Each structure stands twice: as structure tokens, then as C-alpha cells.
Amino acid sequence: MKLNPKAVSLLQVAPMGIIFTAMVLVPLLIIIVVSFLDYDFARVFPEIYLGSWQDVLTSQLTLDLYETTFKFVAIVWVITFSLGFSIAYFLVFHVRTLQIRLMLLAAIAIPFWTSGPIRAVAWVPLLGREGLVNQALLGLGIVDQPVAWLMYSEFAILVAYIHLLTMPMVITISNSMMKIPGSIIQAAQDAGASEFQIIREIILPLARPGIAIGTIFVVTAVMGDFFIVKTMSGGQVNTATMAIVTELNAFQYPPAAAKSVLMLAIVLGLVALLLRFADIRKELTK
Amino acid sequence: MTPKTPKDASTTAPGTTPAPTGLSRRALLKTGAAAGAASLFPAPMLWAQNIKDVKIVHAGQSYSTIPNIAEQANKDLGFTVEMQTLDQTTQTNRMLTQPDTLDVVDVPNTSMKYFLGRDILMPLAVKDYKWWDKTVPLFTQGTYPNGEAYSMQGYAPIKAQYYTSEKAKEYSLTPTEWLVGVPLYYNADTIGIRPDLIDRPIESWADLLSSDFNGKVALQDGVAVGVPDAAMALEAMGDVTYVDKGNMTKEEIDATIDKLIAYKKDGHFRSFWTTFEQSVQLMASGEVVLESMWAPAVTEVRTRGIECKYNGMKEGYRGWYIMMMGMSHLDGLQRDCAIEYMNWYNSGWVGAFISRQGFYNSVPENVQPMMTENEYGYWYEGKAATDDILNPFGKVMETAGAVRDGGALWDRMGNIGIWNSLMDEDRYLVRRWQDFIAA
Numbered sequence: 001m002k003l004n005p006k007a008v009s010l011l012q013v014a015p016m017g018i019i020f021t022a023m024v025l026v027p028l029l030i031i032i033v034v035s036f037l038d039y040d041f042a043r044v045f046p047e048i049y050l051g052s053w054q055d056v057l058t059s060q061l062t063l064d065l066y067e068t069t070f071k072f073v074a075i076v077w078v079i080t081f082s083l084g085f086s087i088a089y090f091l092v093f094h095v096r097t098l099q100i101r102l103m104l105l106a107a108i109a110i111p112f113w114t115s116g117p118i119r120a121v122a123w124v125p126l127l128g129r130e131g132l133v134n135q136a137l138l139g140l141g142i143v144d145q146p147v148a149w150l151m152y153s154e155f156a157i158l159v160a161y162i163h164l165l166t167m168p169m170v171i172t173i174s175n176s177m178m179k180i181p182g183s184i185i186q187a188a189q190d191a192g193a194s195e196f197q198i199i200r201e202i203i204l205p206l207a208r209p210g211i212a213i214g215t216i217f218v219v220t221a222v223m224g225d226f227f228i229v230k231t232m233s234g235g236q237v238n239t240a241t242m243a244i245v246t247e248l249n250a251f252q253y254p255p256a257a258a259k260s261v262l263m264l265a266i267v268l269g270l271v272a273l274l275l276r277f278a279d280i281r282k283e284l285t286k
Numbered sequence: 287m288t289p290k291t292p293k294d295a296s297t298t299a300p301g302t303t304p305a306p307t308g309l310s311r312r313a314l315l316k317t318g319a320a321a322g323a324a325s326l327f328p329a330p331m332l333w334a335q336n337i338k339d340v341k342i343v344h345a346g347q348s349y350s351t352i353p354n355i356a357e358q359a360n361k362d363l364g365f366t367v368e369m370q371t372l373d374q375t376t377q378t379n380r381m382l383t384q385p386d387t388l389d390v391v392d393v394p395n396t397s398m399k400y401f402l403g404r405d406i407l408m409p410l411a412v413k414d415y416k417w418w419d420k421t422v423p424l425f426t427q428g429t430y431p432n433g434e435a436y437s438m439q440g441y442a443p444i445k446a447q448y449y450t451s452e453k454a455k456e457y458s459l460t461p462t463e464w465l466v467g468v469p470l471y472y473n474a475d476t477i478g479i480r481p482d483l484i485d486r487p488i489e490s491w492a493d494l495l496s497s498d499f500n501g502k503v504a505l506q507d508g509v510a511v512g513v514p515d516a517a518m519a520l521e522a523m524g525d526v527t528y529v530d531k532g533n534m535t536k537e538e539i540d541a542t543i544d545k546l547i548a549y550k551k552d553g554h555f556r557s558f559w560t561t562f563e564q565s566v567q568l569m570a571s572g573e574v575v576l577e578s579m580w581a582p583a584v585t586e587v588r589t590r591g592i593e594c595k596y597n598g599m600k601e602g603y604r605g606w607y608i609m610m611m612g613m614s615h616l617d618g619l620q621r622d623c624a625i626e627y628m629n630w631y632n633s634g635w636v637g638a639f640i641s642r643q644g645f646y647n648s649v650p651e652n653v654q655p656m657m658t659e660n661e662y663g664y665w666y667e668g669k670a671a672t673d674d675i676l677n678p679f680g681k682v683m684e685t686a687g688a689v690r691d692g693g694a695l696w697d698r699m700g701n702i703g704i705w706n707s708l709m710d711e712d713r714y715l716v717r718r719w720q721d722f723i724a725a
Contacts, residue, residue: 234558250716252713
């Protein structure tokens with residue numbers, strides 16, 4: 001028996017198609033439907049209620065939430081990119097042997113051998129009012145009162161994010177850098193290019209896919225997180241994801257669903273934009 | 287939280303509560319017939335033979351589902367008890383969406399409103415519960431032992447203790463023959479204080495918002511506990527006046543949140559905590575000098591050698607309780623065993639075990655013989671300890687001479703200013719609480 005080629009392709013995509021429909025499209029559709037329903041004390045009524053959407057689309061709260069969220073995304077991206085690019089550049093072009101390079105890359109991962117909650121708790125002895133940093137500042141006579149904004153503040157959130165998200169930037173960027181042929185750099189040097197020129201004209205454009213993938217990682221991680229926001233701010237900062245979690249914990253599903261749909265649209269838009277800078281398929285087959 | 291949750295919620299809309307499957311229904315009928323036979327021929331051997339295969343799944347709070355308690359239950363009772371400790375959100379979701387996977391549950395008073403009229407809980411006849419006559423009147427009558435009515439602000443015990451009828455559709459404020467469940471333990475909460483870092487006594491909730499402690503105060507993060515604490519403080523400060531601060535109107539919610547936002551912008555709060563450990567860490571590390579706190583957290587700070595006080599405020603304590611209930615799917619022999627288990631739970635041994643964590647049991651008469659005179663004197667009667675006070679796991683919590691902050695059971699529990707709450711305007715409150723966190 002011989003199937004026509006079209007049927008064969010359909011059969012081949014069928015398993016993925018079924019899983020995608022059952023696990024992604026149908027739940028998403030349910031979330032969208034729920035966002036238009038009325039609710040009360042852990043119950044959702046099959047009655048149309050537009051209040052959740054009205055609140056999401058017109059309230060000052062939504063603006064505040066996304067202002068905070070995007071502020072974190074921007075600051076974390078600038079710092080993790082600068083750190084990630086510099087560290088990757090050092091590892092790939094200045095560390096001579098592959099063995100030491102891999103050892104140093106592995107060393108970046110050591111802080112992540114402990115679990116997230118433990119790391120979150122461990123910030124207090126470091127950044128707290130009676131923490132190591134404050135003790136050092138007091139001991140050196142730089143301040144005469146402990147600095148309170150080191151912990152339970154937006155600053156603390158940023159420190160935790162940067163600590164967590166620099167590693168993926170280093171790894172994706174160094175992965176792209178390692179693929180740059182040494183001969184190109186040799187040629188540029190022979191033609192009299194300075195180190196800065198080589199970075200700007202050759203390495204930066206060729207490392208672009210790694211930068212884009214690292215950026216997607218950082219952006220989605222910051223936008224999707226609530227745990228770090230909650231623990232590091234001491235529950236005093238609200239972000240778009242945090243608001244969804246608060247409503248889920250209060251069993252108020254329709255407004256949480258409306259906020260989730262909005263967030264999904266924004267994240268998909270951002271990722272689509274970022275993918276214009278990197279051809280992931282080309283990256284994977286190379 | 288799984289992304290499936292909204293779907294789960296929609297499936298539990300009124301009228302669509304999942305019915306038990308045919309298979310389990312048949313199985314239950316079979317055991318029911320066996321139970322019927324057992325009661326016709328009251329032979330203890332037959333009873334013991336039948337119940338040894340019964341398993342009761344008990345899900346609840348971290349203080350009431352401790353492995354030591356399950357071990358004792360399996361020793362004392364002829365059937366198997368399996369315990370599951372669940373956080374409040376997960377437990378409520380489990381009860382609403384998969385009620386058949388649980389047999390007995392214990393939940394905080396603030397969750398009671400989620401379950402009414404959902405046909406998931408089993409009403410308990412007063413005659414089936416042995417200790418109702420000995421239960422403290424907080425639950426049986428809605429009064430203190432001296433007959434005086436207590437504050438009805440917030441989710442007071444009598445608001446969800448009796449059903450109007452066996453149908454379990456409505457709560458009754460006056461005693462009936464049908465109990466919502468068995469009250470397990472309760473306590474009077476107040477402000478946790480670091481006396482070594484404060485040079486004056488703290489006697490009013492207003493101190494929680496006093497500018498003396500700017501930047502050194504924490505609240506519990508949430509509308510069930512954090513908001514009642516804040517309302518006690520705002521009222522004591524004279525910032526906001528309430529008709530019922532445990533069940534605010536929209537205008538009262540607006541006034542409360544607007545004031546709290548002003549305090550927050552002023553840098554008044556150091557943190558809002560969500561877990562027991564966070565509250566301990568905040569206090570022990572000196573990050574805060576005053577905060578919303580639970581009794582075992584105060585004890586935990588103290589066992590680290592750090593001073594921590596928990597005395598009552600002149601406006602009264604914030605009260606709460608935990609209720610134990612059977613699920614409505616129980617039938618036949620399994621139902622009998624669940625009722626037996628609930629009776630056993632308040633028969634003394636567990637009450638003493640949980641009392642050693644700093645809570646009160648609803649049947650103190652049963653607890654007293656299971657504790658030493660020193661223990662009962664310290665925990666319940668406000669007497670100075672005559673010897674070491676150990677926690678349920680044998681760790682020294684207090685030494686001889688220590689007196690419980692606030693004194694005896696009714697010195698503390700007899701002066702409730704507000705109960706933990708779940709307000710009618712919960713939807714609006716949660717929405718405005720978000721503005722507060724975002725500010």
C-alpha cells in the first residue's frame with residue numbers, strides 16, 4: 001500500500017498536532033472563556049461579565065504593573081548583557097586552553113547547586129539590616145546607620161535577578177562566540193584593526209544569535225517570575241505576574257485569566273520581535 | 287499553581303459538581319451493607335475484621351497533620367489513617383475539584399465560606415460527636431464561658447458551626463442538631479514584639495502604625511490576617527472608623543487601603559511575610575521590631591535566645607480557629623470510621639500534642655489528664671512553669687519560672703477584638719489590596 005505524500009506528512013505531524021491542541025490550544029481557549037465570566041468565592045458562574053477585562057484594560061493598576069515589570073526587564077537586560085558579553089568575550093578570546101575555559105564556565109554554575117528558596121533566604125544575612133554588607137559599611141565608617149534599602153526593596157529584586165540570569169547570557173553568547181572562526185579575527189588583526197574595532201565590527205554582529213537567545217531567556221524569566229519579586233521585596237512590589245498569582249490564591253479566576261491572556265499576548269509579541277534578530281533554526285542545524 | 291486551575295474552577299460551577307463514579311458508589315454500597323449487618327449483630331470481632339481494610343485520608347494544616355499523630359491514630363484505631371499536609375490554596379482547590387480524594391479535612395475559619403452550598407462536606411449530627419457537651423462555649427453557644435457574647439467582627443466561630451438542617455445548605459447562628467464540623471484548635475494572636483529593641487511597653491494596636499517604628503514593622507501578606515491586623519491598628523490610631531472591620535463596606539475598604547498606601551509611601555513597612563519561616567527570620571534578624579505574628583513563631587524566635595514578647599493589646603486579640611470536617615462522599619463503614627476518627631482526634635492525646643505547640647484544644651477537659659500539671663498550668667492556666675516546658679518533639683521551649691504572655695486561656699481567648707476574616711466584599715478587597723502592594 002502506498003499513501004500519497006500529503007497524507008504521510010499529515011500523519012507525521014498528527015501526534016504533535018494532537019498534543020499541541022489538547023495541551024495548549026484547548027486550555028488557552030478555556031482561559032479566554034473564563035476571563036469573560038462572573039465569579040464569587042471560588043466559584044465561576046456561566047454568566048458573561050466584562051468587568052475583569054474592563055479593569056485590565058483601563059485601570060491605573062495595569063499601567064503600574066507593566067511599568068514596574070518593564071523597568072525590571074530593561075535594567076536586568078542591560079546589566080546581564082554587559083556582564084554576559086564581557087565574561088563570554090574573556091572566556092572565548094582570552095582564555096587560551098579549552099580545558100580552563102570549560103572549568104571556568106562550570107564554575108559560573110556553582111551558586112546554582114542550591115535550590116531557589118534557600119538562595120532567597122540566604123540574601124538576608126548578606127543584605128539585611130544586620131547583614132554582612134551593612135556591617136562592612138558601618139565598620140569602614142562609610143555610613144553611621146544601617147542602609148535599609150539593600151534588602152526588601154526593588155534594589156534587592158534586581159540583585160537577585162542579575163545573580164540568577166547572568167549565567168544564561170554568558171552561556172548563549174559564548175556559544176555563539178566559539179563558532180566565530182579564528183581566521184576572521186586573525187585577518188582583521190593583520191589588517192590593523194584594534195581590539196575595540198574587532199569587537200564592534202566582527203564579534204558583536206556574529207554573536208547576535210546568542211545575544212538574542214539569551215535576551216529571550218532573560219526577558220521571559222523576568223516577566224514570568226513572582227517568587228523573586230515576592231521574597232526579595234518582602235511582598236512590597238507588585239508586578240504583572242505577581243498580580244495573577246495573588247488572584248489565583250484568592251480563587252478569583254476570571255480576573256487572573258484576563259491578566260494572563262494580556263501577559264501572553266505581550267510576551268508572544270516580544271519574543272516574535274526578538275526572533276527577528278536570530279534564526280533559531282539556523283543556529284540549531286549549524 | 288498549574289495552568290489547569292481555571293478549567294478546574296469552571297467545572298465546579300453550580301450544578302456541575304462531579305458526581306462519584308459508578309464504581310466507587312457500588313463499592314460504598316457494599317461496605318454500607320456490611321456496616322448494616324455489623325450493627326444488627328453487634329459482634330466486636332466482625333467489626334474489627336471489617337474496619338481493618340478501611341483507610342481514612344486526612345488532609346490539613348501543618349500543625350494538625352504531623353506524622354506522630356498519624357502513628358498514634360494507627361495504634362489506637364483499628365483502621366488506617368493517612369495524612370496529607372497541604373497549603374491552604376492547594377487544599378481548597380483539592381476539596382472543590384476532587385472532593386472524593388479526601389475523607390477528613392481540617393481548614394481555617396476563613397475558608398468556610400468557599401464550601402457552603404457546594405455539597406462537598408458531610409454534616410455531623412450532634413449525637414454522633416461525643417464531646418459536644420464538654421466543648422468550650424466559643425463554639426457551642428457563641429459566647430465566652432461567663433455567658434458574655436464575643437465580638438462578631440470577622441469570621442467568628444458561631445458563624446459557621448451549625449447547619450440549619452441536615453441538608454447543609456445554610457449556616458445557623460443558633461444551636462441546631464447538625465454540626466458543620468468538629469472544632470479542633472484555636473488561638474488569640476497579637477503583635478510580636480522585640481522588647482530589647484524598643485524602650486517602651488507596647489499595649490495598643492496603634493503602635494503598629496506609630497511613627498516611632500517607621501521602617502521596622504511587618505504585616506502578614508494577605509487579606510485574611512494582614513487586613514484585620516491593619517484594621518485593628520487603623521481603628522486604634524483613629525485613622526478609620528468601622529461599623530464592622532471584619533466585614534467592611536466598599537467605602538471602608540477604600541479608606542483602609544488609601545491610609546495603608548500613605549503609610550507604605552512613607553516607608554513605614556519593612557516587609558510583608560507569607561510563610562512562618564519568613565516571620566521568624568524578620569523578627570530574629572532584627573529587620574523588624576513589631577509584626578503580625580503567630581504564637582509558634584514567637585516561641586521559635588525565643589528558642590534562638592532572642593527576646594520576643596507576645597502580650598495582648600488593650601483593643602483585644604485577633605482570634606481564629608481550625609475546623610475538622612468529613613467529606614460528603616463518605617458512606618457506610620468508611621463514614622463510621624471517619625466519625626470515629628474525629629471523636630478520637632479530640633479525645634485528649636492529640637489535643638495535648640497540639641497544645642504543646644501553643645494552641646488551645648476545643649475540649650480542654652480531655653487534654654488536662656494527658657498533660658503534666660506543669661504543662662497544663664503553663665499552657666492553659668497562666669501559671670509559672672515549675673520545670674522545663676518541652677515542645678511536642680522534646681525540645682526545651684521555656685524553663686522553670688516562665689509565664690505564658692497574656693496569661694491563662696480565658697485571659698487571652700476571652701478578649702477577642704476581631705476574628706480572621708473573609709469579607710463579603712472579598713472581590714473588591716483583593717483588587718484594592720493589589721493597589722496597595724503596587725503603590
